[in-house]
Amino acid sequence: MTTKESKHLLRKEMQYKLHSLSGEAKGEASLIITEKIHSLDHFKKCSIIYGFIPMSGEPNLAPLYDLALKEGKAVAFPVCSPSMEMSYHLVEADWHSHLVKSAYGNYEVHSGNVAQLDIGECALILVPGLAFTLKGERLGRSMGFFDRFLAQRLSNCPAVGVCFSIQILESLPTEKHDSLVDLVISETL
Numbered sequence: 001m002t003t004k005e006s007k008h009l010l011r012k013e014m015q016y017k018l019h020s021l022s023g024e025a026k027g028e029a030s031l032i033i034t035e036k037i038h039s040l041d042h043f044k045k046c047s048i049i050y051g052f053i054p055m056s057g058e059p060n061l062a063p064l065y066d067l068a069l070k071e072g073k074a075v076a077f078p079v080c081s082p083s084m085e086m087s088y089h090l091v092e093a094d095w096h097s098h099l100v101k102s103a104y105g106n107y108e109v110h111s112g113n114v115a116q117l118d119i120g121e122c123a124l125i126l127v128p129g130l131a132f133t134l135k136g137e138r139l140g141r142s143m144g145f146f147d148r149f150l151a152q153r154l155s156n157c158p159a160v161g162v163c164f165s166i167q168i169l170e171s172l173p174t175e176k177h178d179s180l181v182d183l184v185i186s187e188t189l
Helices: 003-020 023-038 041-045 062-070 145-151
Strands: 048-050 074-080 086-090 099-101 107-109 123-127 159-162 183-185
Touching: 023 062, 023 159, 023 183, 048 062, 062 074, 074 107, 074 145, 086 145, 123 145
Parallel strands: 048 074, 048 123, 123 159, 159 183
Antiparallel strands: 074 086, 099 107
């Protein structure tokens, strides 16, 4: 079996596992994950959070984003273009009311200015995925948006994989283009 085929089968397995979690369990775990990220030293030091709006089965970090905005941090969410590029758009406190369903089935916010990774800026990048390893390997949804974005990030912008504990595996099939995250956080890690 090829790596691509292994990834395809694992994506299906992980989506099934995620859909088996109750909404209550996801909500409770999401709050714990939010608290853990908020307590990170890098979160306290950073001036901008590059977050994500959850797809089905991903942790909901909305309270973290709201808190970051109240603390004076900038928050930006990804917007994916048909040309397979991903940019981040800065949001305001009312970001919840600007959600639009994209062609890819996820929600995006198109109301803010495009954020640029600045070499002097202390940023924190939060990365979703279907599965992670403790070594920082990540299985995405197969479009490569986050892999391409992470490949160009700066050293002062650590990437944190955000997931539920059932998404942490011993190993993952990987390819040369797959980008690593620096840290993985779940409700139990």
